[in-house]
Amino acid sequence: MTATHVLTIVAVADVQRAAAFYRAAFGWQTVVEVPPYVEFAMPDGRRFGVYKREGFALNTGATPVACPFGATTATEIYFHCDDLDAAIARIGAAGGRLLSACAARDWGDEAAYFADLDGNVIVLARPIPR
Numbered sequence: 669m670t671a672t673h674v675l676t677i678v679a680v681a682d683v684q685r686a687a688a689f690y691r692a693a694f695g696w697q698t699v700v701e702v703p704p705y706v707e708f709a710m711p712d713g714r715r716f717g718v719y720k721r722e723g724f725a726l727n728t729g730a731t732p733v734a735c736p737f738g739a740t741t742a743t744e745i746y747f748h749c750d751d752l753d754a755a756i757a758r759i760g761a762a763g764g765r766l767l768s769a770c771a772a773r774d775w776g777d778e779a780a781y782f783a784d785l786d787g788n789v790i791v792l793a794r795p796i797p798r
Contacts, residue, residue, distance in 0.1 A: 673714065674714055674715060675707075675714065675715040675716070675717060676714070676715075676716050676717070676745060677716075677717040677718070677719050677724070678717070678718055678719070678741075678743060678745075678784075678786065678788045679719055679720075679721045679724040679732040679786070680718045680719065680720065680721065680785070680786045681720075681721060681734065681785075681786055682720075682785075683703070683704060683705065683706055683718055683719070683720045684706075685785060686706075686718040686784065686785060686786060687701075687706040687718055689762050689763055689764075689784055689785050690708060690716065690718065690762075690784075691708075692758070692761070692762035692763075693758055693759040693762040693764060693784075693790075694708075694710075694758075694759075695758075696708035696709060696710055696711075696716065697709050699715065700717070703720075704719060704720040704722070704723030705717060705718070705719045705720070705723060706718050716745075721734065735786055735787030735788075736787075737787075739787055740767070740783050740787045740788070740789050741786070741787045741788050741789070743788045743789060744789040744790075744791060745788065745789065745790050745791065746791040746793065747790070747791065747792055747793065748777075748793055748794055748795070749792050749793065749794055750794075752770065752778065752780075752792060752793070752794045755792045756770060756780050756792055759782050759790065759792060760782075763785060764782035764783065764784060764790065765782060765783040766780070766781075766782055767781040767782055767783055767789065768780065768781035770792075772796055773793075776795060776796055776798075777793040777794060777795055777796060778793060778794055778795075778796050779791050779792065779793035779794075780792050780793070
């Protein structure tokens, strides 16, 4: 069996607010925009979407639980960045909440952890040269 990852979608409380955050944080181009959903084209050809929590339930049959303010979801979205310092500054300026400062990690990456406006965890990282 072959499976290819093409799209990641996260549930959010406010689609326009979440879309503005991801535009500011990553600069991705919008390719789909309908009232409950916005989808972006990522540079590698994959897609990333933000879906209003209640709309998300139309596809899954269950509404995702809202994340209390200050908590995080069980989702982690992990990105390697060419310019890690610039990416960290950009996500912070967009409103990302710092969870763990940039540091060398045991698995060989230097990584910083943030939460988006809905508590989804975003990791910005780069491999540590060996």
